[in-house]
Amino acid sequence: MIELIENDDRLIGSQEAIEALSKKENARVIVLSDSHGNTEIFRNIILRYGSGCDALIFCGDGLSDLARVLEEAESSEELKEAMPPVIAYVQGNCDISAYVLMPGKSPEGRPPVSQVLWAAGKGIYISHGHYESVNFTREPLAMRACAEECQVAVYGHTHIPDSSVDEKYATRIFNPGSCCRPRGGFPPSFLILTLMPDVIDAAFIRISDPFSQQPDFQVFSPMF
Numbered sequence: 001m002i003e004l005i006e007n008d009d010r011l012i013g014s015q016e017a018i019e020a021l022s023k024k025e026n027a028r029v030i031v032l033s034d035s036h037g038n039t040e041i042f043r044n045i046i047l048r049y050g051s052g053c054d055a056l057i058f059c060g061d062g063l064s065d066l067a068r069v070l071e072e073a074e075s076s077e078e079l080k081e082a083m084p085p086v087i088a089y090v091q092g093n094c095d096i097s098a099y100v101l102m103p104g105k106s107p108e109g110r111p112p113v114s115q116v117l118w119a120a121g122k123g124i125y126i127s128h129g130h131y132e133s134v135n136f137t138r139e140p141l142a143m144r145a146c147a148e149e150c151q152v153a154v155y156g157h158t159h160i161p162d163s164s165v166d167e168k169y170a171t172r173i174f175n176p177g178s179c180c181r182p183r184g185g186f187p188p189s190f191l192i193l194t195l196m197p198d199v200i201d202a203a204f205i206r207i208s209d210p211f212s213q214q215p216d217f218q219v220f221s222p223m224f
Helices: 015-023 039-052 061-075 077-082 137-147
Strands: 027-032 055-058 087-089 114-119 122-127 152-154 162-166 171-175 191-195 199-208 215-218
Touching: 015 114, 015 162, 027 152, 039 061, 039 077, 039 137, 039 199, 039 215, 061 077, 087 114, 087 152, 122 137, 137 152, 137 171, 152 191, 191 215
Parallel strands: 027 055, 055 087, 122 152, 152 171
Antiparallel strands: 027 191, 114 122, 162 171, 191 199, 199 215
């Protein structure tokens, strides 16, 4: 269960939970992006998978959906219990810069355009990706991750799932795809990262009928 407060570093959750996540031997992290107003699928993913994960990362374009889910968690014990104890998020190109995620519980200033989350001893660099020109190349994303001493980079923006390695910057790169507006012939999707001392694994999960109240979830392997 999460403590519903945003810290000065823009991570959501208690400082104890954030520190514990960084020191865990193994961690599972939901990576979600580009919900674009579909709060229902955001909520359903958390209710289905949140309690089994240690953190949630949102890669932008749908901050209003995250805000609505956090607001609902204030009055819904079921949703609050399912919410991972740490949340990291970034602003997407379709998210307004003046957006306040949790009025009265968020620091002043625009949402972060990049963020670093430490989980199981590994740094995860988080960006929507438009500033790194991910439609054309992922090298700037990997370069920034390396500069932040991160072994993993996650991004959104393209609405296309991605799992790749940048050998030059020794960075694993992931895009969860869009949870409701996919492109490139892929289904709506998100992913769950599993971080272990010697393994970084990603399970992509496809969503059938993301606008329904009871969507179906299935693990799938995108062909990259």
